[in-house]
Amino acid sequence: MRKNRAMTHSVAMLALDGVVGFDLGVPPQVFGAARADDETPYYSVTTCGVGGLPVRPERGGFLVTPDHDLTPLASADTVLVPGVSGGSTMVDGRVATEVTDALRAAHERGTRIISICTGASVLAAAGLLDGRKAASHWAWAKRLRRLYPRVEWDFEVLFMDDGDVLTSAGVAAGADLCLHVVRRDHGSAVANRAARRCVMPAWRDGGQAQYIERPVPAAHGTGTEQTREWALGRLADQVSLEELAEHARMSVRTFTRRFRDETGMSPRQWLLRQRVGHARLLLESTDLSVDVVARRSGLGSATALRQHFQQTVGVAPSAYRRAFRHP
Incomplete structure (x- = not known):
């Protein structure tokens, strides 16, 4: 509208x-x-x-x-x-x-x-x-x-x-x-x-799970928040799970467990959501081609962007841009 x-x-x-x-x-x-x-x-x-x-x-x-x-x-x-x-x-x-x-x-x-x-x-x-x-x-x-x-x-x-x-x-x-x-x-x-x-998050996808009877871990400076911030600045890079765990100074197993406790999803799922969210922003606010949007959001190729976008948002990137791109 x-x-x-x-x-x-x-x-x-x-x-x-x-x-x-x-x-x-x-x-x-x-x-x-x-x-x-x-x-x-x-x-x-x-x-x-x-x-x-x-x-x-x-x-x-x-x-x-x-x-x-x-x-x-x-x-x-x-x-x-x-x-x-x-x-x-x-x-x-x-x-x-x-x-x-x-x-x-x-x-x-x-x-x-x-x-x-x-x-x-x-x-x-x-x-x-x-x-x-x-x-x-x-x-x-x-x-x-x-x-x-x-x-x-x-x-x-x-x-x-x-x-x-x-x-x-x-x-x-x-x-x-x-x-x-x-x-x-x-x-x-x-x-x-x-x-x-x-002072609220700019975007949480509607399909994200509600936090159902999941206790929030106590914040002692040992969580994954800083690593998530670090990863958000590198969405275009193919950051591995091992690199994320290393940044958080945890083993891969401990990092994955704490990440899921804090976000309700695995690091891979979370990264994918952030990348699709960034692609949405680029489609709405720029005239970049779908290929460039895919690279800058870390999804790699236009084919991968279309696949993940359809699964997450429910429409093709081109259709989303036509609906939401504002002059």
């Missing part, structure tokens, strides 16, 4: 009882950080709710008073539903009729619909996820599958982009999805600047 630079894309967030405070607070930060070179904001974010009445978040001991009732859902460019806890959509699969009607009307009008975490339950209760692939927090997998069996749930990924409906896993994955939307709308340069403003 591309909009004229002079136009501001309106985002309406739907705050319901039990709203997750983090999910409600992140989108204005990420979208608010997406700005043109002259600091003109690309997005405006407002909050709405049933009757405009205050709602109580799941935790925190405070109330949230939306700016509006449900009216903004009728004109917003994007509707975003943050996570909810303890609401009827997570108990018996029901949602208020007025919410269902407003969401369905927005979707039928062509509005982009986004959910974060258990906000997907609201979309599912409204029937917007029937027959679609959707993501949500892994901890709610059993309940969501039972309540909404017509949805093709995927509780392994960080977020799911299904075109006009996008869903994410819990908490921080919502930030990843918002940044993905910025990148989809305005390209990597704008998204990267927004990420720097928010």
Whole structure:
């Protein structure tokens, strides 16, 4: 989706009882950080709710008073539903009729619909996820599958982009999805600047696994973070596993184990993701040929780039460039 630079894309967030405070607070930060070179904001974010009445978040001991009732859902460019806890959509699969009607009307009008975490339950209760692939927090997998069996749930990924409906896993994955939307709308340069403003990673692929019951190792200066930073500066080189382990001053076996504990993937898988991510950036922001992009991203050849790009992103490099290259 591309909009004229002079136009501001309106985002309406739907705050319901039990709203997750983090999910409600992140989108204005990420979208608010997406700005043109002259600091003109690309997005405006407002909050709405049933009757405009205050709602109580799941935790925190405070109330949230939306700016509006449900009216903004009728004109917003994007509707975003943050996570909810303890609401009827997570108990018996029901949602208020007025919410269902407003969401369905927005979707039928062509509005982009986004959910974060258990906000997907609201979309599912409204029937917007029937027959679609959707993501949500892994901890709610059993309940969501039972309540909404017509949805093709995927509780392994960080977020799911299904075109006009996008869903994410819990908490921080919502930030990843918002940044993905910025990148989809305005390209990597704008998204990267927004990420720097928010002090967050510029890109975590939606297909990356959620961190499911995996403890985070204590940071004692003996991890692999410095080696990962070192490798990012050498993506074009064919850095071997032995060289990575040597840089980290570990044996190959110890390095591989610690790397997987910290990132959730093997060094080879991680390097491939970083290389495909760098190729995406080059395709979006340069006119380099596919061969040159392949070499600079460390994928070697145009054939290898096409193969890995298709497997990871789902489209050919040339098609991706046509869709995401901004003048």
